[in-house]
Amino acid sequence: MKNISKKLLCVLLCFCVIIGGAAFSASAEGEATDKVTRVSCTFNGDSKTSRGFCWYTDNWSDSDVQIVKAAEFTGSFDTATTYSGTEEMFRNKFCHKVTVSDLSAGTEYKYRVGDAANNLWSEVGTFKTDDGDNQFSFITIADVQASSYENFAQAACVLKGAIQVLPDSEFTVNLGDFVNDNTNEEWDNYFANFAFSNMNTTFAPVAGNHDGNITNKLNIGVFDSMFNLSNANTDSSTNWVNGVYYSFDYGNAHFAVLNTNDMYPMTQSQRNWLINDMKQSDADWKFVFMHRAAYAEGKNINKPDTIIMRDVLLPLFDELDIDMVYAGHDHCYYRSQQVKGDAVVSNVTYVTENYKGEEVTFAVNPEGTVHILPSTAGTKRYTVHDGIDPITECCAFRMSTRDMGGCFLTTEIDNDKLIVKSYLVDDDTKEITQIDQYAIKKDIGTAKAEESDLKTGTVENAGSFITNFVNAFVNMLKSYIAVLLPQAIRNAFVTR
């Protein structure tokens, strides 16, 4: 009996050694041989004091971040503060998240993520907290949506070009569709090629329809598991399914990041959140980042999901005085005029003046919103065609970048001025050309936070996920019948 027990113990010990070794094998020098991958540093709470970190390992390990002020960093993390978080298995890998919320404003930090007990660490990354002043700039790209390592690398060249043009950028926005088929391999390739940015600035990711949601081959919960974001959707039954919506302040601007996967129709809870979120902000500049575009002229603009979304969102943008909406999904460049009530604002005054050595034309205190779709940083590009009324007549500038290159935006806020510039990176030569520019100048310091009629927590919620989905399906059918059927009949008669 004792022999059997000993044998069992030996077998158990061997099993533990094998599993433990596989989970955390160490080299002769005591270095862990597992690798830290998919590292990102995102907005998560107060931009002056908080950040969210997310990364992956193939095997189980603890979740630690070590952070030290860049001014005190000598190449060692001996004096760093260590923060711990959570880990969970997701699609056969381990997802780690740590949130840090006691940082100093306007400070550059060095950090590494991993497992302190087992000396498993990432490369050294860096980020800077918001100093709260009203001068800052940021980079925006959209729709990398690659499958192969080579195509991710080509899209990464576009972001490298953006950093070359705007080296002082304080954060980067990606408007969604990071990947195409949402496989582990694609996400590995995305993070491997974009580590130079995701590890070295603060990142604001937007959920795209290819990034994991109920309509994409049931690849649910992926976006929520790739980044550590402060999810404003507090409904625990649905908040991990389709993506994440959240907001942050930076300088004198407020940014709402929508989840347009959550719009069949856009859930009442997200609508109410957007209204509350924007009304409670007294920021001078108000931005919305979202994946599906309300104004665009690629192939997606005529689809029912987009038409439903336009009906829901455009009145809100008017009511909430949103200055700029940046969106993706339609893979060709589009910039609207100032629009309000789904029509061009007719009485905009422009002034041209010298700004930092350049002649810049500013719209002065304009009414309405400008929508910009920065084509795509990736290689899948659509041709431009006339969209649904009145999108074509609301267009100020549009362009297909097919067979040309990838695009990026630079946005500069300087107190009362906003300047957005659009660039193209040539596929072959990597030459960077500016293709568009728009600027606004307005009286600032007058915006007031309002008490919204809608209170978070007491608002009407769209209910359960199943109810949302059924409503969405019914509305999609209605839209197909109401919008596409008349179009099809008309086209049938017109073409004959």
Ligand SMILES: [Fe+2]
């Ligand atoms: Fe998309």
